[in-house]
Amino acid sequence: MxxxxxxxxxxxxxxxxxxxxxxxxxxxxxxxxxxxxxxxxxxxxxAGHNPPPRGAGSEHVSPGLLRIIDRLDDTPAEIVTELGETLRQTPLGVALTGDTTRYVGPARSIGYRWFTDPATRSLYHPDDHALHSRVFASGLRAMVTLRGPGSRAAHLMELLLARSAEFRAVWDEHEIGIHYNGVKRYAHPEVGALELTCQILLDPDQSHRLLVYTAAPGSESHEKLRLLSVLGPQRTTSPET
Structure with missing residues (x-):
């Protein structure tokens, strides 16, 4: 299985x-x-095959990260690549954001979906949309600089420049190093507003990140996460090519 x-x-x-x-x-x-x-x-x-390349382009999750995420069934968590492509999710992670491993092509990157699929934004607090745009553009700029021309990051940049006027406007600001303040605000269709803290564990060999979302004990968001764990992953996300 x-x-x-x-x-x-x-x-x-x-x-x-x-x-x-x-x-x-x-x-x-x-x-x-x-x-x-x-x-x-x-x-x-x-098996008579050449091994896939290691490093940033690899999607093979290390055993260490897998062992950690396997023990987080009661917590929203996901493992993502440096381009924001989801490789693994916990059940509560799926309940929070939908199954984001189902996407194919450039839409696997949440940064790409953010600028090309309006439905992606419905899960996040409207007041934070501008910050999300800046964070995604800034992060992609860093990856394009790091990986260089011809990289997957550069390909995503070219696609977004061609397909999104908003991305072009944000990209022209030349911002770098834009980050969240540690809290992400969600507008979940089942449980409503959520404020979650995101902790990140980095696998430097594979450039994979384990993102773990928690709420302060006793807070309204904490109770809503408990409710969400009961509701389960009822929402589905349609794949996009």
């Missing part, structure tokens, strides 16, 4: 009776088994 393949298919692989596994299948098995990067690379070579 955690490898997203059937028991029958996995059993046939173990008996060397199944079809030769694709690179995508090997990546799924490696992630499901919580392999380290050296173990993942060895598995790829055993």
């Amino acid at each position: 955690i490898c997203h393949i059937s028991t029958d298919y996995y059993s046939r692989l173990e008996r060397e009776r199944g079809p030769h596994p694709s690179e995508q299948m090997i990546a799924s098995i490696a992630q499901g088994l919580h392999l380290s990067l050296p173990e993942r690379d060895h598995l790829f070579r055993l």
Whole structure:
């Protein structure tokens, strides 16, 4: 189940009776088994494939981050790439924001969705929309500078410059280092207004971030998170190409 393949298919692989596994299948098995990067690379070579590149472009989540997020079932949390692409979510994370792992193409990046899909903004307090725009543009500028021309960050920049007048206006401000004040305000369709503190744990080898959202004990937002855990991930998010 955690490898997203059937028991029958996995059993046939173990008996060397199944079809030769694709690179995508090997990546799924490696992630499901919580392999380290050296173990993942060895598995790829055993299957006759070249291992995927390591670093910022990798989507292989480290076993350490997986062990942490697996123990956060009662907390909204997610693992994201440096471009804001969600790789893993806790159940309460899905209940908070919807399943953001379902997106494909450039829409996997929340920064891209922010400027191209108006529905993305409905989850956040209207007074904070301008700050979100500045944060996303500033963060993307830093990534474009860090990764250089031809990078995935540069490709996202080019797409947004072509598709969003607002992004072009914010981009022209040349801001860098814009951050949130530690609190994010949500307008959740089921439980209403939420104020959550975001704590970040960075995996420097993979440039992945574990984002954990909490509310002050005894606060109204804390009680609403408890209610949300009961309601569960009822909302769905439509994938965008």
